[in-house]
Amino acid sequence: MNILDKLLLLMFQQNAESIYFIEGIPPFMKFKDGKLQNIIDETLDKDQIDELLKIFLTDKDKIELKKIGYWLGNYTTSNGLTFRGICFYQKNRLSIVFSPAIIESYTFEQLDIPSLFVDALNKNKGLVLISGPRKSGKTTIFNTSIEYILNNRNVVVATVEDFIEKEFSNSKGIIYQFLVGKDYANIREVLNIIKRVKPDVVAIQEIINYDYLTLALDLSLSGLLVISTINADGVVSTFEKISGMAGDQKDNVFRYLSMVLEVLISGNLFETNENNLKYIYDFYFNDIELAKILAKADIMEVYFKMVEKREKGFRVQEHTLRALVKKGLIKEEEAVLKAARPSEFKKLLAAPF
Secondary structure: OOHHHHHHHHHHHOOOOEEEEEEOOOOEEEOOOOOEEEOOOOOEOHHHHHHHHHHHOOHHHHHHHHHHOEEEEEEEOOOOOEEEEEEEEEOOEEEEEEEEOOOOOOOOOOOOOOHHHHHHHOOOOEEEEEEEOOOOOHHHHHHHHHHHHHHHOOOEEEEEEOOOOOOOOOOOOEEEEEEEOOOEOOHHHHHHHHHHHOOOEEEEOOOOOHHHHHHHHHHHHOOOEEEEEEEOOOHHHHHHHHHHHHHHHHHHHHHHHHHHEEEEEEEEEEEOOOOOEEEEEEEEEOOHHHHHHHHOOOHHHHHHHHHHOHHHOOEOHHHHHHHHHHOOOOOHHHHHHHOOOHHHHHHHHHOOO
């Protein structure tokens, strides 16, 4: 077992969140509570960083690293553990970061995903958004959505990804997985290929900026079903992040968004007192009244209407969390720490049940 494999195994055994190799400082691990811990006291020099690179980078990867300044990908150790990796330059020095790439396998039923979400995956057009913070389960839902479509629909699926996190297999549906930055230089080149492949469904790994946002909206408006994720905690934060990406195009973006958005699910995984994981989420779906409000980019009014219309199927995290805390299934500290809107949750928790 090489030195990298040994260190990655150590990180996995200690349940650390990430491991860092940076020239000029000792290698260290970061834990889920934010704590940093040096693995050794000696600092890493350039030669040691280069030796690590030889373990996980191919010759092609090394050329790409020098050309575009970073590498993204997965690395599997000799004992079968897979890790997400990034290698990049900062201050003209190389840094390497690895995190466990554990792709959890959950069914929609296990996660208590609404039937309206699954219904949206069976539609021919529209936008399906999945959001949440890191380690929240959004990638799991994204992957499960693609697998559901491949297994149940006779369609062509195209993915747009920065790196291949999960390789999908053809089933009833056919899939093409396109890599931005590797297979194609930029998002425009990928779009040109997608137009020629003529997919029925496009799955965008993550909307990270305005270019990806407009890609999702344009493809949805053209009559395709589009699925994507956004790194944001809760419906309010998701719409606020979209607003920030849109800039001076905010009015147009929200008008188009109101026309194509079928569902938005945004949540987090909470550990119950029974040592199980429960997915708690906000859930927005296509509704005439809320779509009109969304078109005006009135984000908080959308949220208040979702609270008001919970009996119609909308969900907000605070009310679900309060019920679970009152039943003793989730600790109050855990709920407050991971709630999308902690201040709102505290107010609700203090109110008569």
